[in-house]
Amino acid sequence: MESLQKIGVPIAAILVFLVLWEALVRLNGWPDYVMASPSDLPQAYARFWELFLVGAWQTLWRTVAGLLLAVIVGVLIGMVMGFSRIMRDALYPLLVGFNAIPKATLVPVLALLFIGQHDFNTVMMAFLISFFPIAVSVGIGLSTLEPEYRDILRSLGASRVTIFRKIALPKTLPEFFGALKVSVTLAFIGTNLVEIVSPHGRGLGALFLSGQTNSNYPLMFAVLIALAVLGIALYYAVVFLERVFAGWAERETT
Amino acid sequence: MDNLIDIKGVRHAYRTKAGPLPVLDGLDIQVAESEFCAVVGPSGCGKSTLTRLVAGLMRPDEGEVWLHGKRVTSPRKTVGMAFQNPVLLEWRNILDNVILPLEIVAPSMPRRDRVARAEALLEMVGLSGFEGKRPSELSGGMRQRASLCRAIVHKPDVLIMDEPFGALDNFTREDLWQTMRDLRAKEPFTAVLITHDLRESVFLGDQVIVLSGRPARTQYVLDVTLPDDRTIDILYEREAGEMLHILRDQIKIAQGRGAAEAQ
Structure with a gap:
């Protein structure tokens, strides 16, 4: 019963959304070169399914690669900021400033720096746009560790590495996964940004662009829906990892 | 002396x-x-x-x-330490919380012996049967009991x-x-x-x-x-x-x- 509700409610919500969308287009009498309706989409998928599969795969692996890079670099920066006051003071304004830059402006910079390295540029953008939340949350998680936690192990002569491994790292995991949920969506946006903006791109973003160039509106909307599905899949992959590694932080609601 | x-x-x-x-x-x-x-x-x-x-x-x-x-x-x-805040590790159950100091002080001690030692202490403070519980499932007094066990598990x-x-x-x-x-x-x-x-x-x-x-x-x-x-x-x-x-x-x-x- 409970699991039925868990699956049934979201599916019902999606169906309602599709019906409203369809109704909106029909009631306004919009032709499909103004706005496509859900009933136009199956046709687009059927016709271009091979392109969708290839594009989805390219978008997916580059997003995940960028995200992995963001996790590694973000955790390292977070550790440096969490353990050293001076480094925190030094890095914080730089990071905030960097995060404030609209990442679209970096596409041409990257494109010039690494001409023709489309995969590399895309992964870099996914990384650049998504490491900030991870760095900040890990940094805050580590620097707000109550001193008693450290003292309990320190008084036993435990090394810094041991204290990090046994206490600081697991204690920061809930914050880390909270940030990862934000980062996964950001990385996805970063990948698509490069795919859409850069010429001769690949992935779903490029497919969207070609739909636009050919005024194939059903194709464009089909890409958007495919992106949404991919985004949902990535997000819930993170939720799954969170359950596995930081499930203890979840309180039973009674 | x-x-x-x-x-x-x-x-x-x-x-x-x-x-x-x-x-x-x-x-x-x-x-x-x-x-x-x-x-x-x-x-x-x-x-x-x-x-x-x-x-x-x-x-x-x-x-x-x-x-x-x-x-x-x-x-x-x-040395064993206990504070006003029991500072139990939320990701470990009560038994593994009590064992923690042994992992640092006696890394070669077999797991079986560690468990036996922790269980004996938990029994002394009336926490038998709570070994597998998470700290968040225990009352403040029980958490403090577990914290005391952890403080003396390595016989400081x-x-x-x-x-x-x-x-x-x-x-x-x-x-x-x-x-x-x-x-x-x-x-x-x-x-x-x-x-x-x-x-x-x-x-x-x-x-x-x-x-x-x-x-x-x-x-x-x-x-x-x-x-x-x-x-x-x-x-x-x-x-x-x-x-x-x-x-x-x-x-x-x-x-x-x-x-x-x-x-």
Whole structure:
């Protein structure tokens, strides 16, 4: 019963959304070169399914690669900021400033720096746009560790590495996964940004662009829906990892 | 060397923006093996600094701290600590929380032996059957019991407690005093207990040390001449009443000095 509700409610919500969308287009009498309706989409998928599969795969692996890079670099920066006051003071304004830059402006910079390295540029953008939340949350998680936690192990002569491994790292995991949920969506946006903006791109973003160039509106909307599905899949992959590694932080609601 | 803990003429000041802030000024404390030493004093008089000194987490500016005939200059494996906040690790169950110090102090000890040791302690404090629970599933008093088990699981020379019962309600607190008393009877250890509660200090302590207001020095030492197997009722009898009275007066003096210096 409970699991039925868990699956049934979201599916019902999606169906309602599709019906409203369809109704909106029909009631306004919009032709499909103004706005496509859900009933136009199956046709687009059927016709271009091979392109969708290839594009989805390219978008997916580059997003995940960028995200992995963001996790590694973000955790390292977070550790440096969490353990050293001076480094925190030094890095914080730089990071905030960097995060404030609209990442679209970096596409041409990257494109010039690494001409023709489309995969590399895309992964870099996914990384650049998504490491900030991870760095900040890990940094805050580590620097707000109550001193008693450290003292309990320190008084036993435990090394810094041991204290990090046994206490600081697991204690920061809930914050880390909270940030990862934000980062996964950001990385996805970063990948698509490069795919859409850069010429001769690949992935779903490029497919969207070609739909636009050919005024194939059903194709464009089909890409958007495919992106949404991919985004949902990535997000819930993170939720799954969170359950596995930081499930203890979840309180039973009674 | 008769005393397990020997604190001689310790002075310490914290460096703050407004200049040095002296917290300890002439601290002398002697605790014999398996003696229970309760330390009371006005708020903010440097009692917590004392716990960190004994644990070797910091070094005093002046004076010496000796433990088991060795000068304390860095953390030692022979200390157990418990705080007002039980600081249990939420991602571990109660059993694995209690085992934690053994992982550091006795890495080669087989898991089976660790579990047996932890289970025995948990049984002593009445937590049998809760080994697999998460800390968040336990009440505050139960968490503090688990925290005490963790503090002594590696058989430390000294158990250092910084107001471990401070956040508990009165009845739970008295329950834990009795648990503490029973634990000592079965597992003798030397203890330093920092507390605000005079009744607690008399019920648990073999000696009660009154610290003066900040900067703290040893102001008064009371020998508690009550039997070892005391009950809570004893606190309401004449002898304990007189001791509490003396301590109360000493605290007033300590607060008075602190107030005079503040002006």
